[in-house]
Amino acid sequence: MKIGILSQNKDLYSTRRLREACEQRGHQAVIINALRCYMNINSVQPSIHFEGNDLTGFDAIIPRIGADITFYGCSVLRQFEMMDVFSINQSIAITRSRDKLRSLQLLSRKGVGMPITGFASKPDDVADLIKMVGGTPLVIKLLEGTQGIGVVLAETKKAAESVIEAFMGLKANIMVQEYIEEAGGADIRCFVIGDKVIASMKRQAADGEFRSNLHRGGSASLIRITPEERKTAVAAAKAMNLKVAGVDLLRSKRGPLVMEVNSSPGLEGIEAATGKDIAGMIIEYIEKHATNKGSRHLQHQ
Ligand SMILES: Nc1ncnc2c1ncn2[C@@H]1O[C@H](COP(=O)(O)OP(=O)(O)OP(=O)(O)O)[C@@H](O)[C@H]1O
Ligand SMILES: [Mg+2]
Ligand SMILES: [Mg+2]
Numbered sequence: 001m002k003i004g005i006l007s008q009n010k011d012l013y014s015t016r017r018l019r020e021a022c023e024q025r026g027h028q029a030v031i032i033n034a035l036r037c038y039m040n041i042n043s044v045q046p047s048i049h050f051e052g053n054d055l056t057g058f059d060a061i062i063p064r065i066g067a068d069i070t071f072y073g074c075s076v077l078r079q080f081e082m083m084d085v086f087s088i089n090q091s092i093a094i095t096r097s098r099d100k101l102r103s104l105q106l107l108s109r110k111g112v113g114m115p116i117t118g119f120a121s122k123p124d125d126v127a128d129l130i131k132m133v134g135g136t137p138l139v140i141k142l143l144e145g146t147q148g149i150g151v152v153l154a155e156t157k158k159a160a161e162s163v164i165e166a167f168m169g170l171k172a173n174i175m176v177q178e179y180i181e182e183a184g185g186a187d188i189r190c191f192v193i194g195d196k197v198i199a200s201m202k203r204q205a206a207d208g209e210f211r212s213n214l215h216r217g218g219s220a221s222l223i224r225i226t227p228e229e230r231k232t233a234v235a236a237a238k239a240m241n242l243k244v245a246g247v248d249l250l251r252s253k254r255g256p257l258v259m260e261v262n263s264s265p266g267l268e269g270i271e272a273a274t275g276k277d278i279a280g281m282i283i284e285y286i287e288k289h290a291t292n293k294g295s296r297h298l299q300h301q
Contacts, residue, residue, distance in 0.1 A: 001027045007032070063094060067098060077090075100141075112232060115177045119175055126165065138153075138178060144172070148215060183251050186205065229249055246261070248260050
């Protein structure tokens with residue numbers, strides 16, 4: 001098969017591993033930087049050019065679209081979809097997953113457990129917003145935040161009000177969320193492929209920190225998840241229509257709660273923690289599910 005890996009950087013661990021896994025299984029891997037692609041949109045024969053070449057004959061695409069290029073990256077992926085090329089995650093599902101508010105709304109409709117969450121832009125009654133999500137302590141998050149930056153724990157009502165007002169002053173959209181204290185500064189990353197959790201790891205926050213992000217000094221270790229956690233992670237990926245997803249869970253008194261669902265989960269931490277060949281499993285999924293419609297396009301040339 002000819003497999004395109006949509007990635008901005010061929011040296012990233014995940015990109016390197018996916019290319020290796022393709023080649024080990026006898027496939028051709030082409031790393032495509034979406035930002036460098038230009039597209040011809042027409043009703044007869046849509047096409048994509050990259051480095052002066054027409055990108056044709058692809059059997060599958062593995063999208064690894066960075067959060068900073070969601071719009072253009074997903075447009076290029078959509079163009080491949082218009083050309084009938086199989087993608088492990090569809091552009092619409094990726095776009096959806098990048099919006100935290102939309103994601104949680106979709107999960108809530110499917111009855112997937114999550115921390116009680118409020119969203120606000122310019123609330124006219126901050127005290128009521130805090131009351132609505134069950135009072136303090138609570139976690140306040142910037143919608144655009146990443147790697148734990150913009151995630152604040154407010155222990156008292158006064159602190160919560162000040163932080164919310166400060167974010168409001170910056171015209172930032174915010175999320176106000178029930179603090180799951182019993183999670184003990186840990187979260188669980190479940191790596192979902194198809195309808196299975198194929199690997200999971202626990203990320204524990206550094207001492208004195210509640211955020212488990214590895215970028216904030218957290219550490220990863222192996223964990224056995226419960227059947228309920230497995231079911232929740234799979235249900236979350238399914239609600240988002242993601243075939244490959246990193247589902248982050250918090251262990252709470254009322255069971256597993258989904259914090260977020262990532263559509264381009266990194267491979268480095270989870271392969272290191274579990275020793276599993278996750279890149280290989282992704283290629284295996286493609287082997288089973290790509291319908292080879294992309295090659296049909298070649299015949300039109
Ligand atoms: N409601 C909560 N209760 C307890 N801990 C939380 C809660 N929300 C977040 N945390 C902790 O803070 C960390 C960072 O939060 P979150 O994952 O929401 O933001 P982020 O990592 O900055 O966003 P992204 O994952 O999109 O980059 C989580 O990994 C978790 O350890
Ligand atoms: Mg996170
Ligand atoms: Mg994330």
